[in-house]
Amino acid sequence: MAAMARDLLAQDSVDATLERITASATELVDGCDAAGVLVLHTSEVETLAPTDQLVVDSDRLQVEAGEGPCFAAARSAAGERAFRIADLADEQQRWPVYAPRARELGVGSMMGFLLFTDDEDLGALNLYSRRPGAFTEADELAGWLLASHAAVAFSSARAHARMRQAVATRHTIGEATGILMGRQRLAHSQAFEVLRRYSQENNVKLSEVARLVCEGKRTVW
Incomplete structure (x- = not known):
């Protein structure tokens, strides 16, 4: 045992x-x-x-x-x-x-x-x-x-699974924020606000929006 x-x-x-x-x-x-x-x-x-x-x-x-x-x-x-x-x-x-x-x-x-x-x-x-x-x-x-x-x-x-998921989600959102900052010349707070606003207006989870941005499947600007 x-x-x-x-x-x-x-x-x-x-x-x-x-x-x-x-x-x-x-x-x-x-x-x-x-x-x-x-x-x-x-x-x-x-x-x-x-x-x-x-x-x-x-x-x-x-x-x-x-x-x-x-x-x-x-x-x-x-x-x-x-x-x-x-x-x-x-x-x-x-x-x-x-x-x-x-x-x-x-x-x-x-x-x-x-x-x-x-x-x-x-x-x-x-x-x-x-x-x-x-x-x-x-x-x-x-x-x-x-x-x-x-x-x-x-x-x-x-x-542990929830923790790993939270870390992975945070990483994806950070990566998507970085993509917007580079492409649109935005500050970090501005890029994150773009993601957040798109998430709210389209009723899509922020993590899902970030994933699609990272994969090049969605434009949010």
């Missing part, structure tokens, strides 16, 4: 981190046949780094049914921060639409863990087994430990 935690933090992108998280679940948790991260947005559900088509199909089914255990784990305010389901066949009263159809997909048992830090909720790590009764209390503990490390790594990867 310690080696896994170091490995997660060593990944160089959000996608790589997520893929390592779900792969670690299948490697470290006995009985886990598939894993994925479910993220709830305002109007849609996103399945990240699934290790098997079963994960994608289960998430899609929960969206169609409007119910399911992964939703409960991802919505920390409305449900538990972890769940362990021994047999989907016994859950038809709780999830009358999802449970029987999930069994048809081949889902036997499941576990799910909210991925969260002190600052944000990130989604849920969901583990699947095709066999009922596959997960024990020890497996649930292993899943909790994995989810705790995964949340920190996921949050860190997203923060």
Whole structure:
């Protein structure tokens, strides 16, 4: 588990981190046949780094049914921060639409863990087994430990990605400003104001205007 935690933090992108998280679940948790991260947005559900088509199909089914255990784990305010389901066949009263159809997909048992830090909720790590009764209390503990490390790594990867994007955007805007200064003999503040005004008047993000100027695809003067 310690080696896994170091490995997660060593990944160089959000996608790589997520893929390592779900792969670690299948490697470290006995009985886990598939894993994925479910993220709830305002109007849609996103399945990240699934290790098997079963994960994608289960998430899609929960969206169609409007119910399911992964939703409960991802919505920390409305449900538990972890769940362990021994047999989907016994859950038809709780999830009358999802449970029987999930069994048809081949889902036997499941576990799910909210991925969260002190600052944000990130989604849920969901583990699947095709066999009922596959997960024990020890497996649930292993899943909790994995989810705790995964949340920190996921949050860190997203923060680094945002930082890299901000630096890249700042560089592009600076380059575009320099192009205007050279071509139009403008001061730095004047060149930046040209970009800003064009962005506002045409409802185009400043970073996108700068990119197009740098690529010679748009004239803003």
